[in-house]
Amino acid sequence: MRRARRRGLAHEAADRIRDAIFEGLVQPGAALREVELATSLEVSRGSVREGLAILEREGLVRSEWHRGARVIDMSPADVDEVYTVRAALERLATGTAADRATPERLAELSVLTDALERALASGTDAPTLLSLDMAFHDRVYEIAGNDRLTQAWYGVRSQVYLFQLTRIRLGHAQYRSVVVEEHRQMVRMLERGDTRALTEAAEEHVDSARRALVRMLAAPRQEPRVERPGDAPA
Amino acid sequence: MRRARRRGLAHEAADRIRDAIFEGLVQPGAALREVELATSLEVSRGSVREGLAILEREGLVRSEWHRGARVIDMSPADVDEVYTVRAALERLATGTAADRATPERLAELSVLTDALERALASGTDAPTLLSLDMAFHDRVYEIAGNDRLTQAWYGVRSQVYLFQLTRIRLGHAQYRSVVVEEHRQMVRMLERGDTRALTEAAEEHVDSARRALVRMLAAPRQEPRVERPGDAPA
């Protein structure tokens, strides 16, 4: 059994706000006002404040002295940063996981991949799809068993989630055509214990995602765009 | 000029507590009680609380629900984790920095290395020595210019500081004999733009430090040890 643990209102608040960001309920660049959130979540400002600090740790939110917190905006440069760091982390994670792999653990990864494949086949919505995708990677970090590495992963994880979400929405077909196969390949390599090829593949896997997303963002949008306060006037 | 920015009491509190940990004023594993700190720092508990959250982000402190915060303990396994992650980050940082290197920036690195060399020659104390060492690495991350990477670095930086401090104190001679030369070599490689060799070297540089420290910690202590509440009874 995995130990149950209580987390307090701050974590609860962070979860709610994070979900709101993921659902697009608050737009990138939007201000997150403490009193506003406190009343709508029915908790005190202190808890909201602490929750926002958690989200800042995840890189989902930026805050400045006496100027409050804002949802991050995602320029192509930001995407570049996040995926570059992620590639480095993933490289280490898979390499370490390979050393600690056991049949049981690898089986769990296969199960997660199967689930993702089924979800893709049955046309599940993007958030659920992505949760399964992320669960796979989370498990790899868990297998690696390096707490500091996991912590670093959590420093970009939410941002990756946000970016992947737009990636799926912008180019669903391309995403679904590669993800499952890449996960399967990773499991195979973990089974074989070919650390060298594995780390290279993991790095390349993330890096190709980076390139794809940057390309999409740089290209003129296909769909009507939502106006944002930060945008340059036409 | 670098922009000046105010930070509030929480950051101030975090700085004080961090320094106290570095100075050994509070021992590894010791509890950090909020009221106690609040009175001694003459700020409210709220600010202390926020400060502790900052230190938790840096990995210097661990806290649990309704059980407060404690200074991290450093087992050989912890050292392993921190340096492994650091190696991955440093690898990426130097590689990225190589792409963005300019004569001015490289000159700054040389200046920092010179300062470290002088400090070593004049027998400066460990904390000052280490600050110069760290300043060099900080500058590399700054040159790399990847905010997410820098943030990840700050997630282990304080722990590295703590570990390096004990490393210097345990084996001063070994440390001083290699650091300056390694820094110089890094600058040379940055100048040459040999990214391949550079990333390898950076990774190896950190990894050798890891091995050295783990070896020291595993070996029976040379100097009388301070008793700690967490220790197993003799």
Next chain:
DNA sequence: CTACGTTCAAATGTTGACATCCGGACAATC
């Protein structure tokens, strides 16, 4: 018309009081 100083509402930063929880000591039970 630009640059500077002033004013003011709205937001965050800070604080101390109240509520909740943890863990050890002790007693009761099987």
Next chain:
DNA sequence: GATTGTCCGGATGTCAACATTTGAACGTAG
């Protein structure tokens, strides 16, 4: 005698009031 239940001191979690800062609107001088 080991387990379970109850209490209580001490700590953290939560809250709402007070202090401070910001930046934008406004007015004014050059």
